[in-house]
Each structure stands twice: as structure tokens, then as C-alpha cells.
Amino acid sequence: MDELLKLWQSTGIANFDWGQVLMIAVGCGLIYLAIAKKFEPLLLVPIGFGAVLCNIPVAGIGGPDGLIGMIYTAGVETGIFPLLIFMGVGALTDFGALIARPSTLLLGAAAQFGIFATLIGAVALNLLPGFDFTLQDASAIAIIGGADGPTAIFLASRLAPDLLGAIAVAAYSYMALVPIIQPPIMRLLTTKKERAVVMQQLRPVSRLERILFPFVVLTLCALLLPSAAPLIGMLMFGNLLRESGVVERLSRAAQNEIINIVTIMLGLAVGSKLSADKFLALETLGILVLGALAFSIGTAAGVLMGKIMYRATGGKVNPLIGAAGVSAVPMAARVVNRVGLDADPHNFLLMHAMGPNVAGVIGSAVAAGVLLALTGS
């Protein structure tokens, strides 16, 4: 009889508590969104399954001695995974549009306003009962506005590890929602005439310029903002692998195998942070609301900067491309292209939007560096 009782006590049924059941449901919900609705499936499938695994009682997969717990400690707590992903992003990104028209960097800068406006929003939420965000928490939440998953995870792992699960889920959900959130804001802030502006074709960029580019960016970062050097350094390293043209194999590894393997591990590790006591909290709701706010403000700021450039250049810049300043490569650029086509079916803005789009990646890495330098311990 004793043995039978012992066996019963080691079953899942005897050990489940409601929080775990709910979190397994949340994990399955994420997997459903990924499979049925195609919401960022590359991340939400591993995150969702990681959440399911880590909420199985007794097994302790997400605990300090469990598989996913150890992956988390080794890869996310140290910041290694998001940085390796950044290397892959660098190897995947063609900065040609940015080199051909550097002024689009300003659009990438303006869109980062979403990050800093959300910072105020997060701190202001403290006025409501139940919220108690520190400046570090607020910074990690605000970076969702950068629309850059790896940057958000990197910053959250440095500044607010407790909120990492909610922040990562919010960041990736909003990236999937870019095509829904952005167009209304873009239409609201521009006139039909502005949306139909046809932009001058980009000049071709020489190989030497492409090879020098990573060094120029890295030099500036090293001189002014070393706290952003891990992110920008890996991004530029990946890009040099791509553009140098002599390490095709390494470049392909960074673009495919490494980024894929790291994505699996990162997803599982983030899933392990979806535990009931951390995720089923009022704070998560606040983070989701603030994330949407961050995104919308960033889009609006980018479009407004686009309008300033439209005026300043005498109508040569289509203000829509400003919306691509929130990174989310290449989704935001595609949205710009689509809204542009709505206004004029012969006006393809994709290449023009890639400039601000990749500028947004650099911009949010710089913003992360600033937040890290000023609020990090």
C-alpha cells in the first residue's frame, strides 16, 4: 500500500497546481498561434513548447539542473544567444540601401522615440496599484518598441531577468502584428499625395564601400558607446563575413545553421521563463499594453520624421518609408511597400524602405546601449 501511495505521489496528476496547468495552456496557445495563424512560428513554436515542458511538475526541466534550465543559464543569462543571432542577422542583411542613402539613418533614429516614450509610460504605470517597475524594468520593457527580438532579450537578460518571458513574448507577438498595427497609423499621418511620392532609384554601391561599412559603424560605436559594442560588434562581424566575399562558408553557416540552432535553444530557454508566478501577473498585462504603445509611437515618430524629410527635400522622400524605421526586418519594409502600392499601384517602395529598416536595427542597438550604460549596474 505504501508503494502505491508513493507511486501516486510521483505522478503528475498529484503534483499539478493550477498555475502550471494554465501555463501549459498558454504554451499550447502560442503553438496554436504559430501553426494556425503563422505568427512568428520560428520562435513561438520553441517558446510555446519550452513553456509546456517547463511546467511539467516533478520533472524540473526548467529548473537549475534541468535541460532547459541549463540552456537558459548558459545562453540567455550570459547574453550569448541574442548576440549569436545578431551575428546571423548581420550576415543576412544587405546594408546597400543604407550606404546608398545614409540620410535614411535619421528615420531609424526617429523611430526609436517609441522606446523612450514607453519608458515614461512604464514608470507612469507605477501610479496604478499593483505595478512596481524599477527604472531597469521600465528600460527593458521599453526596448520592445525597438521591434527587435534579440535586442529585447539581450537587454531584458541584463536589466530585468524576472520579466524576460513576458518581454520576449510581447516583442515577438508585436513583430508578428506589424502588418496589422502599422498601416492605420501610416495612413492617418500622411496624405494620399505624400504616399504616392515616387522616389529616385538608389545608386549602385561598390564592394569597397560594403567592406568598409562595418568598420565605420564599429569605430563610431567603440569611440562613443562601448556598451552597445556587443550588439553592434556581432552585427557588423556577421555583415563582414557576408560582404568580404572570401568566407562564403562561414557566412552561410552564420545565416543558416548557427542562427537556426540558436533560435531553437533561445526559444526553449525563453519558454522556461513562462512560469505561473512570473507570467500570470498583472505586470504581464502592463507589458503587453506598453509594448503595443511602444510600437505605435515608434511607427508614428518614424512617419513624422519622414514628413520632415519630405518637406526638406522638396517632395523627394516618401514619408511612408519612415515607418520602416522600427527594425522588424524585413516585415516593416514590406508593409511600407504594400501601403505605397495602395496609393499608387506602380510605386514599389521596398528597396527604399530597406534603408530605414536596417537603420532601425542599428538605432535600436544604440538605444539599448544607452539604456544599458545609464541604468545597468
Next chain:
Amino acid sequence: MPQSTLIADSLNLMAIGMGTVFSFLLLLVLLLRGMSWLADKLVPGATEPALSPAPVMRDKQAADAELIAVISAAVARYRSQRRH
């Protein structure tokens, strides 16, 4: 920390943050312009990518020719062996 100083801190962070982001990227605009100018001085007229499609085609044709040679040699050898 009292709420009022936290808000003041975050406003401060916003001003410094946006200032840094803008000045960083503004400087980068200038540097990139300088870089393009310099690159054009060093290698004038090199606006086309170094690898034009033509040599790639020729490489491919050469590779094909080599492949055909290797395969026909193998076939010839196989046939000659079968005859014995």
C-alpha cells in the same frame, strides 16, 4: 525610490537617450558620406559589384565542360573494363 524622482529620472533618460541616438546616427550619416567619397577616390568608377555575372557564367561553362570530360572518361573506362 519615490515616484516623482523616478519620473524625473525617466524623463532625463529619454532626453539623453534620444539625444545620443540622434547624434550617433547623424555622425554615422556624415561618416558614411565620407566613406563613400573616399571609396570613390581610391577605386574610381567602381560602382558595379566586383563579381559581374559574365565570369560566373564562364566558370559554370568551364565546370560543365570538365564534368562532361570526367563523366565520358569514366564511361569509356567502364566500357573497356566490361569488354575483358
